[in-house]
Amino acid sequence: DVKVTQSSRYLVKRTGEKVFLECVQDMDHENMFWYRQDPGLGLRLIYFSYDVKMKEKGDIPEGYSVSREKKERFSLILESASTNQTSMYLCASSFWGAKYGYTFGSGTRLTVV
Amino acid sequence: AQKVTQAQTEISVVEKEDVTLDCVYETRDTTYYLFWYKQPPSGELVFLIRRNSFDEQNEISGRYSWNFQKSTSSFNFTITASQVVDSAVYFCALSDGSSNTGKLIFGQGTTLQVKP
Numbered sequence: 309d310v311k312v313t314q315s316s317r318y319l320v321k322r323t324g325e326k327v328f329l330e331c332v333q334d335m336d337h338e339n340m341f342w343y344r345q346d347p348g349l350g351l352r353l354i355y356f357s358y359d360v361k362m363k364e365k366g367d368i369p370e371g372y373s374v375s376r377e378k379k380e381r382f383s384l385i386l387e388s389a390s391t392n393q394t395s396m397y398l399c400a401s402s403f404w405g406a407k408y409g410y411t412f413g414s415g416t417r418l419t420v421v
Numbered sequence: 422a423q424k425v426t427q428a429q430t431e432i433s434v435v436e437k438e439d440v441t442l443d444c445v446y447e448t449r450d451t452t453y454y455l456f457w458y459k460q461p462p463s464g465e466l467v468f469l470i471r472r473n474s475f476d477e478q479n480e481i482s483g484r485y486s487w488n489f490q491k492s493t494s495s496f497n498f499t500i501t502a503s504q505v506v507d508s509a510v511y512f513c514a515l516s517d518g519s520s521n522t523g524k525l526i527f528g529q530g531t532t533l534q535v536k537p
Binding site: 400407 | 430465466517
């Protein structure tokens with residue numbers, strides 16, 4: 309059963325902490341994405357990567373960075389967590405090309421206190 | 422610019438009612454793909470359907486059906502005889518033709534509540 313796995317379902321961190329959210333896919337997908345989902349705002353793209361060590365900013369990259377050292381793993385990093393980064397974070401992956409669509413992970417609900 | 426609009430923020434129906442979720446898109450591409458995803462309370466978005474721009478045939482899968490009309494740039498989703506398990510957030514998405522990487526442009530989502 310192919311899947312996208314996010315390391316934590318729920319996470320509570322303190323303001324100022326460095327936070328790592330991990331995402332692993334086993335489908336040999338080229339593309340990987342990080343979104344955050346907030347009520348009334350839909351899905352907002354933070355970063356995406358179309359190849360190892362490649363990354364592109366999405367719509368809301370401020371306060372975040374990413375790392376993709378291996379094809380199957382895409383990490384989202386909150387350099388110094390703030391309360392306004394409390395959100396649901398969704399990882400997704402896909403093959404390169406317009407027709408494939410995404411496979412999503414189950415999400416990480418992050419609370420920054 | 423490419424855009425997906427789901428004008429219905431929330432819909433509430435009683436079980437067994439039919440319900441249609443609207444999706445209107447904007448694109449200048451001649452070749453593009455449209456998608457619907459379901460996000461149940463558990464949180465994971467689940468793929469429902471993909472449609473390419475050259476195939477305007479309506480699709481039916483059990484109680485679900487999709488109506489794709491290029492003339493009105495719409496890709497609407499109908500659930501017939503709704504059930505409580507259909508309660509979820511539904512997202513419509515469009516392939517981003519500007520880059521052809523596979524990135525999707527999502528609508529804001531429609532929250533469907535089906536009451537028993």
